[in-house]
Amino acid sequence: MEDIILLLTNIVSIIVLNIFITNIFQSISKNNELKNELQLYEQQAKIQYEYYTSLESKYENSRKIVHDVKNHLQTIENLYEINEHEKAEQYTEDIYKIFDKLGQKYYTTNKVLNIIINDKMQRAENFNISLDCKIGDVNIEFIKDIDVTTIFSNLLDNAIECAKDTFENKVIFLRIDKFNDFIVINITNALEKPPIKDNGNFKSTKKNHNGIGLQNIKRALEKYEGNMRIEYDEKAFKVNIVIPNN
Structure with missing residues (x-):
């Protein structure tokens, strides 16, 4: 017992x-x-x-340009009066370039995604990378803002990290469009060397970084029954995402 x-x-x-x-x-x-x-x-x-913060800085710069616009117009007029047409045209073109930099580009109706793309566009330019972005008539409002940030920030950050180390083709292609009842996201960037994989997962090459970006993207996509496919060769790294448009 x-x-x-x-x-x-x-x-x-x-x-x-x-x-x-x-x-x-x-x-x-x-x-x-x-x-x-x-x-x-x-x-x-x-x-x-x-x-x-960037908007505030651009606003201050635009105020300075507007303040001096009378002087700029006077300079251009004087150049034409002395038959310096080429210099006048170049001066005008430089003014246009300044105004282009001060403006915020509009890519999509989704406010958060528009902020992210403008932010990453600026970061890409700092590394002399061209970000070619085309977004069709898609509605992603059903995706929470935090998940929009997770998906697109990590996608673009990873692409910039890869592209900045390349010597040629420093360009990133981002395409978002609708196909039947699905939203399709494609992002492609050039590669200088093949990515590192560890136990089937891609490993980050960034210092003090544990490479959880793609894992976070997958977790965010699971909420919307989306899936992600990754392809790469010696020259390019491609990510394809499909999300049901419920």
């Missing part, structure tokens, strides 16, 4: 211990999810902050 009681006590203890350990693992898992989600919100907030 004592042995049976001891055995039952051990069994109950093991069950209680298993439940306790399971609860600990669930708590750790939930904590990691919350930590990851917090990082994503911080990423989104940082992008929006930098975007509006």
Whole structure:
């Protein structure tokens, strides 16, 4: 009888211990999810902050240009009066270029995505990378802003990281369009060397970076039953995403 009681006590203890350990693992898992989600919100907030800071800077610069516009017009007029037509045309072209830089480009009706593209466009230009972006008549309002940030920020950041190390074809192609009942996202960038894979996952080449960008994209896509396919060769890295347009 004592042995049976001891055995039952051990069994109950093991069950209680298993439940306790399971609860600990669930708590750790939930904590990691919350930590990851917090990082994503911080990423989104940082992008929006930098975007509006950039807007403020451009607004101040535009005020300076407008303040001097009378002088610029006078200079152009004087150049024409002395028959310096080429210099006048070049001066006019330079003014146009300044105004182009001050303006914010409009790519899509989705405010968050428009902010992200403008932000990444500026970052790409800093590395002499051309970001060729074409967006069709698509509605992605059903995707939460935090997931829009996760998907497109990571896609473009990864593409810029790859393209900046190339010596030729420093260009990134971003295409978003609708096909039947699906939204199709394609992004392609040039490669200087093949990506590194570890246990089937792509490994980041960035210092002090754990390469969780693509994993976060996959998690975000799962919420909308979307899927991602990656292809690459010696010259290009391509990501294709398909999301049902419910």
